Amino acid sequence: MPMPSVPTPLIASLLKPGVYDHPVGDIELIETHISWVVLTGEFVYKIKKPVNLGFADFSTLEKRRHFCAEEVRLNQRFSADTYIGVVAITGSPAAPSLASDQDNDKNRGEVIEYAVRMRQFPSSAQLDRMLDRGVLEGRHLEAFARVIADFHQRVSVAGADHRYGDPVEVLKPAEENFPDLRRCLPDTASAGRILALQGWTRAGFSRWRNEFARRKQDGFVRECHGDLHLRNLAWVDDGPLVFDCLEFNPELRWIDVMSEVGFLVMDLQARGQAGLAARFLNHYLERTGDYAGLSVLPFYLVYRALVRAKVDGIRALQANADEHEKDACGRACHAYLALAERYTQPGRPRLIVTRGVSASGKTTVSDSLIASLGAIRIRSDVERKRLAGLSAESDARAAVDQGLYDSAGSYATYARLLDLAGQVLAAGFTVIVDAAFLQARQRQPFQALAAERGIAYTILEISAPEVVLRERIVSRARGASDADLAVLDHQLKSWQPLTLDESVYVLRVDTSAESSLGKLMESLR
Numbered sequence: 001m002p003m004p005s006v007p008t009p010l011i012a013s014l015l016k017p018g019v020y021d022h023p024v025g026d027i028e029l030i031e032t033h034i035s036w037v038v039l040t041g042e043f044v045y046k047i048k049k050p051v052n053l054g055f056a057d058f059s060t061l062e063k064r065r066h067f068c069a070e071e072v073r074l075n076q077r078f079s080a081d082t083y084i085g086v087v088a089i090t091g092s093p094a095a096p097s098l099a100s101d102q103d104n105d106k107n108r109g110e111v112i113e114y115a116v117r118m119r120q121f122p123s124s125a126q127l128d129r130m131l132d133r134g135v136l137e138g139r140h141l142e143a144f145a146r147v148i149a150d151f152h153q154r155v156s157v158a159g160a161d162h163r164y165g166d167p168v169e170v171l172k173p174a175e176e177n178f179p180d181l182r183r184c185l186p187d188t189a190s191a192g193r194i195l196a197l198q199g200w201t202r203a204g205f206s207r208w209r210n211e212f213a214r215r216k217q218d219g220f221v222r223e224c225h226g227d228l229h230l231r232n233l234a235w236v237d238d239g240p241l242v243f244d245c246l247e248f249n250p251e252l253r254w255i256d257v258m259s260e261v262g263f264l265v266m267d268l269q270a271r272g273q274a275g276l277a278a279r280f281l282n283h284y285l286e287r288t289g290d291y292a293g294l295s296v297l298p299f300y301l302v303y304r305a306l307v308r309a310k311v312d313g314i315r316a317l318q319a320n321a322d323e324h325e326k327d328a329c330g331r332a333c334h335a336y337l338a339l340a341e342r343y344t345q346p347g348r349p350r351l352i353v354t355r356g357v358s359a360s361g362k363t364t365v366s367d368s369l370i371a372s373l374g375a376i377r378i379r380s381d382v383e384r385k386r387l388a389g390l391s392a393e394s395d396a397r398a399a400v401d402q403g404l405y406d407s408a409g410s411y412a413t414y415a416r417l418l419d420l421a422g423q424v425l426a427a428g429f430t431v432i433v434d435a436a437f438l439q440a441r442q443r444q445p446f447q448a449l450a451a452e453r454g455i456a457y458t459i460l461e462i463s464a465p466e467v468v469l470r471e472r473i474v475s476r477a478r479g480a481s482d483a484d485l486a487v488l489d490h491q492l493k494s495w496q497p498l499t500l501d502e503s504v505y506v507l508r509v510d511t512s513a514e515s516s517l518g519k520l521m522e523s524l525r
Contacts, residue, residue, distance in 0.1 A: 009093040010113060014038050014045065019096055034058065034248070044118040045087065045098075046071075056248040065114045067247050072116055074245040074253075078151065078225070082119050082243060089113040118243075121236045128230040131271060138279040138371070141268075143240045144233055145283035148225075148264075151242075152257045152288065158221040164254035165221025167212040171205045173252070174299075177306040184313025184333060193337060197306065200344045204299045211295055215256050220293065224260040226253035229267040258293040262300035270305070270339055275371030282370050282377055289386055291420050294376065294427035301343045309336035346428035351421060351450040355437040355498075356462035357491040358483035359472035361511030365462055365520070366434045372521060373432075376424045380435035381480035383420070384413040392480040405482075414442050418449065425453055438491060440499055447505070458524070459498070459505045464512045466492070 015038065017024040025041025034056050038045045048067060052059040058067060068086045075083040090109035091097040097109070123129060130136040158164040178198045182191065205212075215221065225232075226246030234241040246253050261284055268277035285291055309332075316329035352375070354362040366377050382392045384404055390396060396404045417433050424431040437443050443459065450457035464472075473485055498506060507523050510516045 010089070010096060011036050011038070011047070013094060013096050014047075020098065039120055042120055043084075044120045046116040046118065047089075047113060055252075058248070061111070061113070065111075068114045068116050071245070071247040074223075074225075074247050075243055077155065078147070078242040078245070082121070082241065084117045084119065087115045087117045089115060121234060121241070125234040125236050125241070126231055127233045127235065128271075130235060131230065131273065136273075136276065138276060140235055140240070141276050141280040142283045144242070144264075145280050146287055147240050147242060148228070148261070149284050149287035152222060152224070152260070156223040157219045158216065158223075158254050160217075162254070164251065165212070165216035165256060167205070167209045169251065170212050170256070170299075171201075174201050174205070174303045174306075177303070177310050180310045181306065181313060181337075184310065184317060185337075190334075190337070193341065197302065197337075197340055197344070201299070201302065204302070208296050208299055212256070215258075215293070215296065220258070220290070221254060221256050223250075224253055224255050224257060226255065226260070228260050228263045230264070230271070233264075256293070256296065256300070257288075257290065258297050259300040259303070261293075262297055263304045265297075266301050266304040266308075266339070270308070270336065274374055278370050278374045285376065286379065286382055286392070289383075291376070291378070291423050294424055294429060298343055298346065298428065302340045305336045305340035305343065309333045309340065312336065347430075348455065349425050349428055349430045349453075350456040350458065351425060351431055351433075351446060351453075352458045352460060353433045353437055353443060353446050354435060354460045354462055355443070356460075357436065357438070357469065357495065358481060358488050359469045359476065360462045360464050361472075361509070362434050362436075362460075362462050363481075364511065365460060365509055365517065366432045368517060368521075369432055369524070373430055373524065375430040375432050377432040377434055378417055378420050378424070379480065380413055380417060380433075381482075383416050384409065385480070387412055387416060395482065397482040397484065405487075414445075418445050421446065422449060425449070425455065436491065438494060439496055440502075443502070447502070457505050458507060459502060460520070461498070461506050461508045463508070463510055468512050 011029065013019060015027050015029060017027065017040075020040060020043075022040075022042060026039075027041075028039040030037040030039065034049055034051065034053065036047045036049065038047070046068075048058040048064045050059055050064070058064045065086070072083050072085055087098050088111045089096050089098055090111055093112065096112065098115070124133075127136055127140070130140070163169055175198075178194060181194050185191070185194065225242060226249075227244060228242075232242065232244040234243065261281065265277045265281050268274070268280065285294075312329040312332040316326045316333060318326075352369070354366060356362050363379065363381075366379075369375055370377055385392055385394055385396060387409075388396070388404055414435070417435060421431045421433055433446065435442070437459075447457055469488060470485065473483065473488055507520055509520050
């Protein structure tokens with residue numbers, strides 16, 4: 001790979017292997033608008049440029065030291081093994097010496113610069129690179145959903161004494177997109193589209209203003225990653241790695257967790273990966289239970305798409321960009337603008353419920369529908385335990401109709417599923433309710449909900465031969481379900497047929513037949 005032009009004497013010196021106190025492989029320099037990144041083989045050194053761009057001010061040495069320390073602090077929340085610490089660079093630009101920031105306090109000489117020291121991993125491990133190679137899978141996004149959900153659960157929460165997350169602070173960055181977009185796209189057609197998107201943003205803000213305030217009051221504004229997209233995620237040592245938190249502007253980091261989630265969802269959808277986006281979103285929601293956050297997700301999806309449109313529009317106007325780069329950035333700008341417009345026009349949602357005994361394959365079937373329909377799934381096994389303050393993996397096995405599975409527990413579980421289904425539908429998303437639904441009284445409120453909302457209603461009757469059910473119960477891995485053979489026997493004995501008026505809503509799936517799922521997909525489409 002050809003080496004970029006060297007911007008300063010110090011950076012030129014850092015490209016020489018003899019500067020370092022560790023073995024050095026091939027040295028590579030990566031330059032961004034705010035930093036130089038020197039890759040040495042085993043370690044990476046990131047030096048902030050002495051610039052003030054308004055949103056990022058690294059204009060003094062002390063500010064660069066502060067933001068290096070912030071970068072380490074923030075990223076060690078995810079990846080302490082990757083972010084080692086701050087390095088003080090002493091000596092001269094022509095002959096620099098690197099030491100830890102702490103060692104500098106021991107009179108090692110005048111500091112001329114600071115750098116963040118990281119362990120290097122292959123760039124091919126970044127999720128955007130994996131996607132380009134066609135090796136990014138649903139299991140990867142599910143793993144990141146768990147990591148990010150757990151991070152959001154433990155991270156610092158913005159208190160009432162902070163302005164972060166106040167409704168006016170939510171609107172401000174969204175409004176800032178539009179003047180830049182108008183400068184980047186001055187033609188009449190684009191101006192009309194931008195004006196419409198600005199109108200939608202303002203109307204949406206007015207609609208959800210109270211919800212934004214409630215989200216902050218309920219503790220969903222937190223010190224997030226701030227820049228969560230595919231290039232800042234990597235699959236290293238067969239596990240998820242999150243890196244490069246946004247350190248230079250706390251206003252862009254102290255945000256609603258749904259703004260953070262929306263960034264990665266948007267990035268995946270912009271790359272034509274709606275299925276992977278749905279897998280990530282579903283596993284995040286299942287882990288956190290924050291289905292109420294879907295109400296504001298469309299606002300954040302539009303905001304994130306317009307940020308990307310603005311960035312590419314600005315790049316297209318830069319004088320030092322070649323014609324090929326300008327053309328590519330211009331196309332990307334219009335593509336993100338079109339994506340934002342699609343987010344303002346959501347499709348008509350539908351309500352789908354499963355029906356089947358334990359081990360019939362309800363979760364397997366609903367899992368396949370998540371990606372193809374872009375649906376949100378709610379699982380009774382998970383919500384039953386959440387009501388009891390337990391994690392999905394907790395062992396809550398009990399005798400039939402005992403413990404969490406007694407009549408009171410089941411009634412509360414189905415009531416919660418109904419409430420959550422209403423929230424998801426109100427946010428404009430198709431919902432799949434994954435539960436046994438063996439009794440008509442359990443299904444009837446959901447049919448009534450669909451009728452009340454004027455949307456399509458489907459019952460997926462999922463089955464398999466009894467011998468297959470028993471084999472699955474005995475052999476399946478531990479998960480959210482606590483069902484055993486005794487539970488299965490009870491369900492088979494208490495099974496109630498569908499009522500006559502329900503027959504028009506039914507699609508049947510035999511999960512022991514390979515072709516059955518494919519036929520179901522065709523019927524749903």
